[in-house]
């Protein structure tokens with residue numbers, strides 16, 4: 001079986017006790033922690049910066065997957081890498097010089113990903129797929145947790161899976177938004193490797209039961 005990872009998004013955790021919540025999902029079987037960074041410009045919400053990532057990183061052994069939903073992401077890659085990001089994704093829609101930005105992430109020894117909004121076609125990044133460690137397909141409009149999965153996004157997952165299987169066997173496909181215990185099986189079948197889930201995990205009664213149920217469907 002190809003690599004399958006559950007990535008709880010701390011956007012839906014309790015920000016007054018982030019460390020406890022991260023440790024709780026670590027004990028519950030999470031594989032990687034998804035950190036949503038928002039600037040109030042690229043998306044209509046504001047979250048956290050490198051200082052929080054750096055403090056939180058000391059509280060867990062899990063790798064950090066930092067999703068930059070910010071304008072001019074290249075300005076902050078060094079700071080997030082220094083803070084302990086293991087994976088960094090930037091949005092295709094935010095940059096004129098994606099090639100340069102991808103290389104900047106890799107120069108810091110961090111896994112590099114490009115994120116695509118639901119309406120952004122895959123064609124916009126096909127030329128750089130060979131440089132990437134992962135592609136993050138947004139399956140809701142970025143900015144908020146707890147939204148419904150947008151059904152037409154499934155197409156893009158399958159399209160990317162075909163390209164990946166033919167040309168880039170090591171490329172990971174990550175999806176973000178509206179992933180639940182109900183739809184995760186089908187989304188896994190489409191070829192997804194990394195499943196970001198915020199509300200489905202943090203709003204559940206029992207994190208371990210939820211993550212185990214998710215893993216049983218991959």
Ligand code: DX5
Nearest residue numbers: 009142143145146178198199
């Ligand atoms: C949305 C964020 C997501 C968010 C997903 O902009 O990128 O990571 O936390 O939340 P759920 O899983 O609740 O849709």
Ligand code: ZN
Nearest residue numbers: 036067176196
């Ligand atoms: Zn995210």
